[in-house]
Amino acid sequence: MVTRSDMRAEATLADPRWPLVVARDPHADGSFVYGVTTTGVYCRPSCPSRRARPEHVAFYGTAEQAEGAGFRPCQRCKPEQLSLARRQAAMVAELCRYIETAPHPPTLVELAQRAGLSRYHLHRLFKAVTGLTPKAYGTAHRARRVRRELSGSGTVTDAIYSAGYQSSSRFYEQADQVLGMSPGDYRAGGANTEIRFAIGECSLGAILVAQSGRGVCAILLGDDPDALARELQDSFPAATLLGNDAGFERRVAQVVGLVEHPRLGLDLPLDVRGTAFQQRVWQLLQQIPAGETASYGELARRLGQPKAARAVAQACAANTLAVAIPCHRVVRTDGGLSGYRWGVARKRMLLAREAEK
16 A cells, blocks of 8 residues: 555655765756755755655755744755855856956956955866856956957947957957857958868768867758758858868768767867856866756756746757767656757657667
8 A cells, every 4th residue: 555655755756856965066056945854854855864754855946935934944964055066157147247347357366355265266166166267257358348349330449448358459369269269250240261061961860060260160960951051051151151072071970970879079160159157067068978968957957047948949059060069868857858949859869879888
């Protein structure tokens, strides 16, 4: 006979939050708390206290909800207070806003003084939370701003200074790294830029691979080869697209090899362009091994922004380097498959292939 206790235990074991409690995952802190009916206390997921039996556990989204249900905060993990990770993430988020709004790029000394930390500690903490150093974050933010400004109606010089660069000469030294081309060429939709590309076939359908002078800039999947070529043309309307290159078709074969045998990996230079947040997400995606998955919420917590799951999903959708930046390895919290730029069916096939030993 199935008892009520058995039913509660079964519900807890089926809840995706239970494995986080079992693992005492600090990345889950702030996303939920759990109450223990036998003690009347509620804890954060990483609580070091002896683990409760599943039939005695109840999950709540916030500390307020747990207290409203009659639970009191655990004295060991103090779930009613912000976790250290969340306090650090909030501090770094404030520094990010300061970097974005400061009239001049702040130095590491300025940032450390603002945070009340040593330069070494601030540098290490900032990179742990964002995936970028303070200097790299500032550079990425200015790059995003200058790309936006160049799309406007002002002059190139106006765009450079509006984006926070102190001199046009300093920007032109970095223009190729920031834009992949000169500012004028970027504004003209890629004029004077050569992009080699080729279209092939793989088990997922048609595949287009394109490469700029900096590296592979697009890997597109679809059913219609002509549609893939039009998508590339729309991205670089004034660039010179060079197709039918027998030598470059070998590059396509390398990418097809990654699609068919994902565990072999792909050692190719990538031309990755995106906002600072998108680049942080894409870096995390490249750290997910073949055969494993992560949820949007989990990636958001790794970024130190547990409420940014939707922004993570948007960054995945903006990825133009299929398979090389494996956004197909990101799933919903319940393990279900959500949208994929190149179709959920392809996502399912990729994951099934990677699960094979």
